[in-house]
Amino acid sequence: MTTVFRKANENDRNVEASLYIGNLDPKVTETILYELFVQFAPVRSLHLPKDRVLRAHQGFGFVEFKNPKDTEYVVSALKGVRLYGKLLRLRQLEAGKPSSTQP
Amino acid sequence: ENEDKLTEVKPGKLSVELLKAMGLPENGKTPPPWISTMSQIGKPPTYSHLLIPGIDITYANVGYLVNDHEVYGQDSD
Numbered sequence: 001m002t003t004v005f006r007k008a009n010e011n012d013r014n015v016e017a018s019l020y021i022g023n024l025d026p027k028v029t030e031t032i033l034y035e036l037f038v039q040f041a042p043v044r045s046l047h048l049p050k051d052r053v054l055r056a057h058q059g060f061g062f063v064e065f066k067n068p069k070d071t072e073y074v075v076s077a078l079k080g081v082r083l084y085g086k087l088l089r090l091r092q093l094e095a096g097k098p099s100s101t102q103p
Numbered sequence: 104e105n106e107d108k109l110t111e112v113k114p115g116k117l118s119v120e121l122l123k124a125m126g127l128p129e130n131g132k133t134p135p136p137w138i139s140t141m142s143q144i145g146k147p148p149t150y151s152h153l154l155i156p157g158i159d160i161t162y163a164n165v166g167y168l169v170n171d172h173e174v175y176g177q178d179s180d
Contacts, residue, residue, distance in 0.1 A: 076140070
């Protein structure tokens with residue numbers, strides 16, 4: 001079984017098939033998010049960056065689907081859905097737009 | 104996190120952990136909110152060929168079905 005919970009390699013990640021996930025309660029886990037997204041489409045990778053000291057996620061993450069056509073559907077399907085009372089925020093990553101973290 | 108549990112994850116079959124996070128009763132008798140959304144926007148493109156409880160058949164927390172009796176994803180790999 002290939003690893004799902006990993007940081008997608010910048011060169012390998014399909015930006016068009018990826019979503020930013022935000023406004024996550026500290027109780028939300030990668031497993032719960034994986035289960036949630038799998039309701040709508042197969043997940044290729046899912047990653048919540050962790051604080052090095054606290055080893056806890058920081059309220060946001062990224063999910064990559066196998067097919068770019070899935071992202072739009074997932075955003076629509078999860079509109080208004082809350083986890084532990086917090087409204088899930090999903091946003092498409094902008095393909096081709098250079099981000100400030102890239103050289 | 105432990106990835107071994109992921110092989111048990113089937114679309115349409117929600118774990119107690121996810122039901123709790125959603126604030127839904129643990130008996131799994133209440134459809135998650137995206138079922139009514141699906142009835143408006145259509146089924147997920149990847150699962151359009153499957154029978155989805157709450158859309159195609161009566162809601163139950165059993166998983167999407169390939170046909171009358173076979174649950175999708177039961178035979179992984």
